[in-house]
Amino acid sequence: MTLMSNVVISMRNIIKRYYIGQPNELQILNGIDLDVTEGEFLAIVGQSGSGKSTLMNMIGALDRPTEGTYFLNGQDISTLNDVELSRIRNKEIGFVFQTFNLIARTNALKNVEMPMMYAGMPRKERLKRAEELLEIVGMADRADHQPNELSGGQKQRVAIARAMANKPSILLADEPTGALDSKTGRMIMDLFHKLHEEEGTTIVLITHSPELAEECDRIVTISDGSIINDTGVRLNAVH
Amino acid sequence: MQFIENIRLAFTSLLANKMRALLTMLGIIIGISAVIMITTIGTSIQKTLTRTFNSIGNFNYFRVDLWIHDPESDGGWVMDELIDRDMVDELIAKYPDQFMLDLNDSFGNVTTQNYKGQIITLSVNGSMDAVPASDHKRGRTIQYKDNKNLKNALYVSDLFIKQYFPEGTDPIGQTVNLTFENGVSADFVIVGYDKLPKIYEQSFEPGTAEIDKVSPCAIPVDVGYRIMHKEMRPSDWVNIRYNAEMDVEMQRQQVQNFFEEKYAELPKYRVTVEDQQSYLGMINTVINVITIAISVIAAISLIVGGVGVMNIMLVSITERTKEIGIRKALGAQNSAIRMQFVVEAIMICLIGGIIGIILGILGGMLIGWIAKTLVTQFYAEYAELIAITIQPSIPAILIAVFFSILTGVFFGYYPANKAAKMNPIDALRYD
Numbered sequence: 228m229t230l231m232s233n234v235v236i237s238m239r240n241i242i243k244r245y246y247i248g249q250p251n252e253l254q255i256l257n258g259i260d261l262d263v264t265e266g267e268f269l270a271i272v273g274q275s276g277s278g279k280s281t282l283m284n285m286i287g288a289l290d291r292p293t294e295g296t297y298f299l300n301g302q303d304i305s306t307l308n309d310v311e312l313s314r315i316r317n318k319e320i321g322f323v324f325q326t327f328n329l330i331a332r333t334n335a336l337k338n339v340e341m342p343m344m345y346a347g348m349p350r351k352e353r354l355k356r357a358e359e360l361l362e363i364v365g366m367a368d369r370a371d372h373q374p375n376e377l378s379g380g381q382k383q384r385v386a387i388a389r390a391m392a393n394k395p396s397i398l399l400a401d402e403p404t405g406a407l408d409s410k411t412g413r414m415i416m417d418l419f420h421k422l423h424e425e426e427g428t429t430i431v432l433i434t435h436s437p438e439l440a441e442e443c444d445r446i447v448t449i450s451d452g453s454i455i456n457d458t459g460v461r462l463n464a465v466h
Numbered sequence: 467m468q469f470i471e472n473i474r475l476a477f478t479s480l481l482a483n484k485m486r487a488l489l490t491m492l493g494i495i496i497g498i499s500a501v502i503m504i505t506t507i508g509t510s511i512q513k514t515l516t517r518t519f520n521s522i523g524n525f526n527y528f529r530v531d532l533w534i535h536d537p538e539s540d541g542g543w544v545m546d547e548l549i550d551r552d553m554v555d556e557l558i559a560k561y562p563d564q565f566m567l568d569l570n571d572s573f574g575n576v577t578t579q580n581y582k583g584q585i586i587t588l589s590v591n592g593s594m595d596a597v598p599a600s601d602h603k604r605g606r607t608i609q610y611k612d613n614k615n616l617k618n619a620l621y622v623s624d625l626f627i628k629q630y631f632p633e634g635t636d637p638i639g640q641t642v643n644l645t646f647e648n649g650v651s652a653d654f655v656i657v658g659y660d661k662l663p664k665i666y667e668q669s670f671e672p673g674t675a676e677i678d679k680v681s682p683c684a685i686p687v688d689v690g691y692r693i694m695h696k697e698m699r700p701s702d703w704v705n706i707r708y709n710a711e712m713d714v715e716m717q718r719q720q721v722q723n724f725f726e727e728k729y730a731e732l733p734k735y736r737v738t739v740e741d742q743q744s745y746l747g748m749i750n751t752v753i754n755v756i757t758i759a760i761s762v763i764a765a766i767s768l769i770v771g772g773v774g775v776m777n778i779m780l781v782s783i784t785e786r787t788k789e790i791g792i793r794k795a796l797g798a799q800n801s802a803i804r805m806q807f808v809v810e811a812i813m814i815c816l817i818g819g820i821i822g823i824i825l826g827i828l829g830g831m832l833i834g835w836i837a838k839t840l841v842t843q844f845y846a847e848y849a850e851l852i853a854i855t856i857q858p859s860i861p862a863i864l865i866a867v868f869f870s871i872l873t874g875v876f877f878g879y880y881p882a883n884k885a886a887k888m889n890p891i892d893a894l895r896y897d
Contacts, residue, residue, distance in 0.1 A: 289795065289890050310799055317797020328792045328894070332482055344471055345797045389796070 234298075235396050235429050236263035236286060241295035243281050255281045257452040258295070263397075267460060268423045268430045270440035273449035280401070282449065283433050287322060287399050288315040300396050317345050321390030323400035327382040329374040335361065335385045336370040342392040353392075360388035364418060380411035387418060391428070398422065398430045404439065416442060468802060469809070476810040479782070480817075487814060490778045493771020494818030494873065495825065498866045500764035502826025503833070505862035508757030510834050512750055513855040525742040527568050527707040528721055532729070533736040547732060548700035549725070557706070557724050564717060566610050568705035569698060573690045576644045576683070580630045584680045585644075589687035605638045605658025610707075612657070613686035620644070620654035621684040623662040650693050654685065705742075714741055761862075768869065771818070772877040779811050779881035790885050791893025804879075804886035811878020812871055819870025826866075827858045 241259040246252050255278045263269055273279040284290040285297065288304055291312075297304040299319055307315065322328075329338050336357050343353035361367045364384040374382055383403060390398055400419070404412030416439065422428045432443060440446045448456040480487040519525060532549060551567075558565050573587040590608045605621075612619040620642060627637045637656050645651045662681065691697050708717045722739045729735040783790070790803055834856030 284891050287795070289894075310801075313794070313797050313799040316795060322795050324894075328788070328795075330789055330792060332478055341793070342796045344468060345793075345799070345802060393797075 233265040233300075234262055235265050235267075235300060236261060236431075237296075237298040238262070238285075239296045241282075241285060241292045241297060243278075243285065243290070244293045247293070255452050256285070256292070259449075259452075259454060261447065261454065263429065263431065264460075265396075265429055266423075266427050268419070268432070268444045270432045270434060270443035270446045271449060272434055272437065272440045272446060274435060277449050278452040279433050279449050281452075283399065283401055283431075286397070286431060287320050288312050313345075317342055318393050319396045321392070321395035321398045323383070323386055323390050323398065323403045325402040325405040327374070327379070327386045327406070329377075329382055329385060329389075331374055334371050334373055335366060335377070335388075338374070338385055339389045339392055342389060346393050356392065357388075360391055361385070363391070363422075364388045378411075379407050380414055383407065383411075383415050384418065387415075387422075391422070391426075396429060398428050399433075400430065401433045402435070403432070404436075405434075468805065472806050472809040473813065475806060476813040479810055480813060486778065487817075490774055490814055491771075491818030491821065493767060493774045494815050494870060495771075495822040497765060497768035497771050498819045498822025498870060499826035499829060500767065501761045502823050502858065502862055502866055503829040504760045504764060505757055505859040506827060506830025506856070507833055508753055509859040509862075510830070510856045512753050513857055515749060515753075516746065517855055519746055525746055526710040527705045527742050528718060528739045529742055530704050530706055530721060530725060531738045531740075532702040532725075533738065535734050535736045543702060547729070547735070548702055549704050550700040551698040553725075553728060554698075554704060554706070557721065560724065561717075561720060564709045564712065565721070566707040567698075568707045569687050571687050571690065571696075571698070573685075573694050574647045576646050578630070578642055578644050581626055581681070585626070585683050586680060587646075587690060588682050588684045589690040590684050603658065603660045605656070607658055608684050608686055613688050616689055616692065617686065618652055618654045618689055619657045619686055621657060622659045623681045623683070624659055625662045626681045626683065627659050646693055648694060652689075652693060708741075710743075714743070765869070768873060772815070772873040775811055775814055775874065776877040776881060778814075779807060779878055780884070782810075783807065783881050783885045786885075787888065787893050787896040790888050791890050791896060794888070794890035795894060800886040803888075804882045807882030807885050808875060808878045811882065812874030815870045815874035815878075816867070819866055819873075822870075823863055823866055827863075830858060831856050 238259055238261040241256055241261075242254065243256040244252060244254045259282060271279050271282065281290070285292055288299070288307075289312075291307075292305050295305065299315065302315075304312070304315060316322075329335075330341065333341075336354070339357040339360050340353050343356060348356075358367065358370065361370050364387055366381060366384050366388065369377060369381060369385075372381075374385075377385065387398075387403075390400075398419075403419070404415050407415060419430055419432070420442070423430055430443075432439065434440055445460050446456070446458045447454055530549065534543065554567050558567065569590075571589045573589060576585045576587055578585070590613075608619055608621050611617075622637075622642075630642065631637050631640065637659060640656050641653050642656060643651055643653050687698075706721055708714060708721075718739050718741055722737060725737040725739070729737060793803060838856075
């Protein structure tokens with residue numbers, strides 16, 4: 228990738244406060260400036276309570292900033308209403324969670340189909356795409372399994388397939404290996420690298436693990452609601 | 467697009483908690499089945515009454531009554547200046563094609579060579595059947611035109627047919643010679659016959675040989691009068707058949723005015739004209755009102771059921787907070803979440819409603835069957851007259867389905883809206 232690539236995320240002076248106007252008013256983010264270009268594999272690291280989850284919610288269009296501007300693919304997210312935010316989450320963001328968050332009593336295929344269903348894709352088309360995605364993550368033979376019939380690593384692979392369903396601008400992964408043993412975690416990280424290299428997916432990885440962060444192109448360290456270190460895109464990443 | 471998906475989701479969710487879903491439906495099932503059962507019984511009573519009345523005859527006639535109005539007492543019976551045949555004939559001539567005299571009379575026993583039992587004659591004028599028609603009726607009954615044309619038409623019982631004709635003959639159109647009590651004989655043509663109703667058999671001594679049984683027969687009334695040299699006795703009441711295809715109230719007024727004019731010089735005389743068909747209508751109205759009143763009471767349990775559905779939906783939504791959060795993170799709009807849970811509530815109510823309808827119909831039929839059995843057991847002689855029809859009310863079923871859906875929407879909306887408005891971050895964090 229080059230520095231000429233498209234800017235996917237452009238955050239300027241993002242401030243997030245809770246309990247506004249009350250005695251216990253709390254400022255979680257103190258003016259975050261962050262740019263992410265297409266094709267980056269970025270790690271956001273920080274301790275618990277550093278504000279990285281809040282930043283993730285902001286990036287994932289789950290929440291609006293109190294102050295500041297957030298452009299995602301050139302669109303100002305901070306001014307959108309609930310319906311428009313839903314559409315952004317549906318089309319532009321692919322979430323991968325620590326606890327997988329597959330929908331219970333719904334098989335792997337249906338879980339992967341879900342974002343496409345909410346996007347209004349015809350049934351046949353989304354079935355075909357879901358099968359392809361499960362193939363990519365190596366879960367094609369488990370398509371009709373319920374989440375409770377899958378191991379942690381298998382669940383996470385289905386979750387990644389689901390995140391990729393609508394070809395999002397960003398794959399947003401929140402501690403994706405946090406609930407897995409190291410061997411399975413390794414497999415999931417390998418899958419991220421594969422998606423990054425083969426599909427050119429922009430990945431934002433939120434983690435508190437310095438080892439995982441070292442594998443990424445770029446590390447942004449956050450502490451007390453501010454970015455304290457940004458390595459920029461490194462060509463000598465560990466992986 | 468997502469609607470079928472929502473129905474599938476609702477089914478999955480209901481199947482995951484079968485027992486809970488069934489208990490939730492119970493209120494709806496009881497409410498709907500009670501309404502259906504009551505309306506089924508109501509409709510059945512109505513049908514039964516209508517059929518029973520219609521089997522006796524049709525009621526498109528006015529009853530004209532003459533009264534004495536006396537402020538000193540409660541009134542009294544008219545003893546003279548009665549309604550006579552000339553008066554009625556004048557009325558009929560005044561309004562052609564509208565009115566007919568509805569008159570029955572009896573001409574005693576008649577005899578014929580080939581029949582050894584007793585035959586009593588019931589004479590009729592108008593289209594009212596002399597004997598109640600059953601399913602075994604063949605040919606036709608005595609009609610008004612038979613009387614008008616003084617045709618020697620005869621309507622008999624199957625008992626008569628069985629004895630008079632050899633087996634295999636078609637009796638309709640055959641001629642029978644009848645001898646009346648005054649010795650006059652005349653040939654009559656059989657126009658129809660019917661099974662002898664049990665109500666006539668009841669008057670026989672047990673063990674009476676079939677050959678000695680009384681068989682009623684009907685002839686046109688004016689034919690009977692001519693043979694017996696009689697005429698209609700003047701009376702303080704008379705039945706006037708009207709033309710059902712014309713405005714009934716207008717015709718009633720015509721009859722009323724006609725007779726009031728006749729008695730204009732007798733200020734104490736009062737004439738009342740009442741439509742007999744309207745009595746049947748009144749009975750139907752009363753049954754309708756009772757059915758609706760009880761149904762409304764039964765429908766209250768539908769509200770209780772609906773509150774149960776709302777309660778369970780609220781529980782379900784709390785349990786599935788995480789799922790709602792995930793769906794929102796995947797891009798589900800509030801409206802999609804709302805629709806999902808409203809559809810689920812509708813499914814609960816609709817399935818409950820359908821079960822209720824089935825149980826209600828079965829219950830109504832069971833009660834109808836019991837009623838039928840009781841009538842046959844205890845009132846065997848009337849069993850043929852009381853034709854019990856058990857029929858579920860189709861409008862009630864459609865209304866029940868509609869109300870099931872409405873209950874689902876009404877009691878499902880609040881929980882569904884609560885789910886739709888959840889903050890995705892809080893919902894995702896919920897454990």
